[in-house]
Amino acid sequence: MAKGLTFNGIRNSKIILLEGRSKPPFAQRKHEFRKQDYGYRLKKTTTEPLPISQPIGFVVNDDYNALELRDELTNWLITGEPAPLQFDDEPGRTYYALIENSIDDFSRFAYLRQGTLQFICPDPYAHGDTDHLDVEVIEKPFIITGQTFTPWTVNVTFAMDTNKFEFTGNNGLYLLLNYTFVAGDRLQIDYVGRKVSLNGNDLRSAVSMSSNFVLLQPGEVTLKASHECTLKYDERYY
Incomplete structure (x- = not known):
């Protein structure tokens, strides 16, 4: 063929x-x-x-x-x-x-x-599979696959009211949003363009200055968040 x-x-x-x-x-x-x-x-x-x-x-x-x-x-x-x-x-x-x-x-x-x-x-870069990592409130190791650094997106659907969202990685990744979230709110944080939206509306103003957006590197990384969420990324290859 x-x-x-x-x-x-x-x-x-x-x-x-x-x-x-x-x-x-x-x-x-x-x-x-x-x-x-x-x-x-x-x-x-x-x-x-x-x-x-x-x-x-x-x-x-x-x-x-x-x-x-x-x-x-x-x-x-x-x-x-x-x-x-x-x-x-x-x-x-x-x-x-x-x-x-x-x-x-x-x-x-x-x-x-x-x-x-x-x-x-x-x-x-060539894009490979799209991987979804379920990040929890306790530290958990993950393997980032691919050959080179890759951007990511974090998606959260809040199950309860809270006044902040915090996301931490041992690779230096750190996100802190100070905002009153209510149950049912849908938050998305995108590395590309540092975009942050809540229910489709811009929420970049809630991002703390202490936040540190870094690319994911292939290999092992430990992640945790103040609320269960999903981190999505594409494998990237030379």
Whole structure:
């Protein structure tokens, strides 16, 4: 069976994946240094977007059919935001990508159109499984899976009234919200953008200055919370 790809939740059976996919083993990193008397000290490391090039081909009946297929591919591949990209030969891995090149670039060989799809992934990692950890009021160890640091989301549904929510990890993660929560309230805390919402409304004002948002690192971590909650994260791979 021919290998294919799925993009933005759609699989197009008319395209054929050709040999020669190009994807770095990991995204390029740029290091910024600060000069000191004894040498240089690392100031910051930035991970660049990940490029993926995938040669493809598709068979056409005539020039009219070629235009139809070109328009179909254009409508499928051009998105306003990064969309999920999955390859059959990388099972369980999802990239979030944008298309960069034009379908007009494709070469013509009689009834075959052939070219390369150029994707760029602002999030330079492949996403694996989504894991849900049930965090309790007593310390409990968990294993964070994947290859590299990953963001997270905490979800709480309060079963009783309380005047705060506290979440602690032995990796330096610490969240403290001073607020009068009532039974039935639904709280969500998202590492990305430091977003905090209560029943769908912004509650970032309740976050204590002592809070410390840190990414999860693969390996063992011990977590606890003042109220039972769920921590969700995606495995991330190079």
